[in-house]
Amino acid sequence: MESWETGPTAYAGPASPVRPGRTELGALSPLWLDVLDATIRTCTEHGRPELAGRLWQRRTQLLDPSLRVLVVGRERQGKSQLINALINAPVCVTGDDRGTAVPTVVRHAARPTAELIRGDEAGAGPHDRLALAADRPAEALTETLADMAPGSFERLHAEVGLPRELLAAGLALIDTPPLPWEQGAAVGRVRELADTGRADVLLFACEAGRELAGAELAVLAELSALRPGLVVAFTKTDYAPDWRRDVEANRMRLVQAGVPATVVPTSAALRAHAARTGDHALNGESGFPQLITLLRTLIAAKPDRLSRAAVALIGRAVTDELAVPLRESVAAQRAETAHSDAAARLHEAQQRMDGLRKCTTRWQSRLADEVGDLMSDIEHDLRERTRAVIARSDEIFTESDPLRVWDEFEPWLRDALLETARTSLGWLSERAAWLARSVAAEFPPELGQVLPSWVPAVPGDLPDRVTDLGSPPVERFTLSQKVFTGLRGSYGGVLMFGLATSLTGMSLINPISLSGGALFGGKSIREEGRSLLKRRQATARAAVQRHVDEIYIGMAKDAKDSVRRIQRALRDHFTAVTEDLQDAIVESLRTAKAAADQEASARETRARRVEQELIRLAGLQKQSLALLQAPA
Structure with a gap:
């Protein structure tokens, strides 16, 4: 195992060096720590203890000077080969017929170690740890997993310790299973891996000979909001004749998509050949010295600049998440105002x-x-x-x-x-x-x-x-009235008929004149009776x-x-x-x-x-x- 690390990354220090950048917190805490603590308190005040718990884990990791890099990518993009070439050791599973089945954490150790752990590293007991062959961790992990049911891989991860100068500087690399092709599923999977792996930085591996697809740009845009210092490593440049043009084109796509990422072209094959031959020029052409320099810069920047950027992303994401129910509450109150009982x-x-x-x-x-x-x-x-x-x-x-x-x-x-x-x-x-x-x-x-x-x-x-x-008071036709009316009527008749008969030599009063008088008297009585009847009826x-x-x-x-x-x-x-x-x-x-x-x-x-x-x-x-x- 002493020959695993060669070339410019050869480890020349003690077995367990003191990691650079470790500082003891004095009376004055960094500004980003105060902001993070305020964010955690706000989560608690909003009744989000699970979110506050995750932020406490991030707080602990941010205070740790070590830098944990989560290497992600889709299948057959060369991410496992990139880690192997970076530390010059075949610690991660590679090959078309086999790939990374469980996350693999590669960290510094005084001597080579390899374990398969069930559950979280901090809470794993002796019965949750299975030792692997330290001289061939990739093959041992593959053989061990082959004897297990695929459904039991969910809470498993492997840890490999190596005595490497780059790792001793505080770097830990986390190899991950391939990401799904769906954008939402890919981002959710990276979020889960970053939280469980306590990752500080994300490194996205992609072949250099092709263009970044729209779905990949969308995934990278969301990943840039999860962790600061996003690195996009374009692998297998030795297989792409126009890789420089392709990498530059992809760099422009990232800029146009608003993805703040550092682009590094690499070739694991050139790195491995340079390590075997000691060819420094070929090692420089592999792109790994630039990647190592970038990682060292991130390690040095973690206590301040990287942590500040991480807390900035955390604060923005957490406040946006906490504001969602508040805005929904405002909208609900407006709707309640319109539909209040x-x-x-x-x-x-x-x-x-x-x-x-x-x-x-x-x-x-x-x-x-x-x-x-x-x-x-x-x-x-x-x-x-x-x-x-x-x-x-x-x-x-x-x-x-x-x-x-x-x-x-x-x-x-x-x-x-x-x-x-x-x-x-x-x-x-x-x-x-x-x-x-x-x-x-x-x-x-x-x-x-x-x-x-x-x-x-x-x-x-x-x-x-x-x-x-x-x-009613009506007139009655009395006997005396009838006699008087009859005499009055007969007088005219006697006189008229008597005068007429006197012409014949008769006297004035004679039978004829008396008959005429009687006729006229009766007529007068009848007429007077009818008149009195009409007056009585009218009355x-x-x-x-x-x-x-x-x-x-x-x-x-x-x-x-x-x-x-x-x-x-x-x-x-x-x-x-x-x-x-x-x-x-x-x-x-x-x-x-x-x-x-x-x-x-x-x-x-x-x-x-x-x-x-x-x-x-x-x-x-x-x-x-x-x-x-x-x-x-």
Whole structure:
């Protein structure tokens, strides 16, 4: 094993040298450490103990002066050969038929060692460690893994210790299994390997004879945000005739993609040949001296510049991650403001109040309109019914003598007027019930039953209102009046016929003149009787009409009074209903407004607290990014 390291990397120091760059923390801690501690406290305050735990691990690793380099890449890109050539020892598994199955950590040791470890290195006990052949670690690891089920590789990793000057300077190289081709899976796998391997720097291996694909550029862009000092090693330059042009083209692609990476072209074959022959020029052409110089520079820069850059990336990533739920909380609060239950209840109560105002206007207008129509209709109905009674009375007195039929006519008239009153006022009761339902229909259906349980009754003193009609004072045709009328009529007949017969020589009073007088007297009596009948009929009709008009006026007043009582009763009832609804709505409005105000206050307090926390995170991120501009 003494011949594993040759050439410019030959180890000439003691077996266990003191690693350069180790410093003891005094009273004043570095600025990046203060920022990292503030970031860890912020994670704890935000209820992210798992994130704080990872940052504590990073803190421990950053305080360790050793530099752990995670070498990643897709399959057949030469990353394992790069590590072997870098330390001039076949410690990592290579070959097309076999590759890196588990991570392999190559670190400094006073004498060669090799182990297969299950679980974390710090927590692994003796039963978790399996010793491998130190003189051929790659073959021993392959043979050991071949006897194990592939599904059991998940928590395994190998550790190889070598006495190398480069490793003694504080460098540890971590070979990893090939990355998957999917961008998200590749980045997630590198993140997992970097966390479990406590990596400080990422080294991405890629063949020099091809262009970086878009997916690889995207992966590199995300990897540059995980760890500072990203190194892209283009391998196998000895197989690519135009590797310089290809590497330069890939360098420009990285610049255009915004990937801050250091590009190093290498050839493991040239490095191995130079180590065997001692050809320094060929070793320089292999690119490994530049890579070694870069690694030494990173080792020296870790206590300050590299740690500051790492904390800057950590602070930016952590503050962005912590800000996500806060921004989601702000968005949720805005959505909650638009869809708040209290605000919805307040809006609903306001709508109900507006609806009640409109409902009040509608039912009042409906009550006034219907009462006006009812007044007109009941008056018209009474008028038509009483006119029908008067018309029937006129027909009776046109055909009959009031003196003979009055005793039969008066009870009929009374009954007819009573029936008229009952029918009209009964119809009034039906209209009053319909009026109540019509007004109640103006209220929203969800209020339930708002009809009054009673409606004011119509007057029940109809017999008192419909009085008896006494016989009208009509002239009677007495016997003396008949005699007098007959004598008055016969005088003219006797005289007329007596004068006519006197021409014939007869006396003035003779049988003929007496017969004529009797004829004229009877005629006068009949004419006077008919005249007296017409006067009696006219008097009776006038009396009936006056009597019916008087009763109509009384019934019309009673009906109008009843309508007004109905109007007042319905108005008072629905006003009480409206006031009760208004009181309930006002109470719900007050409660909803109080709840909405309380919710808005709580939401504003939360929003202010979230805003202050976002400002604090922004300040912490600003402090983290300021580390990049801090003087070395």
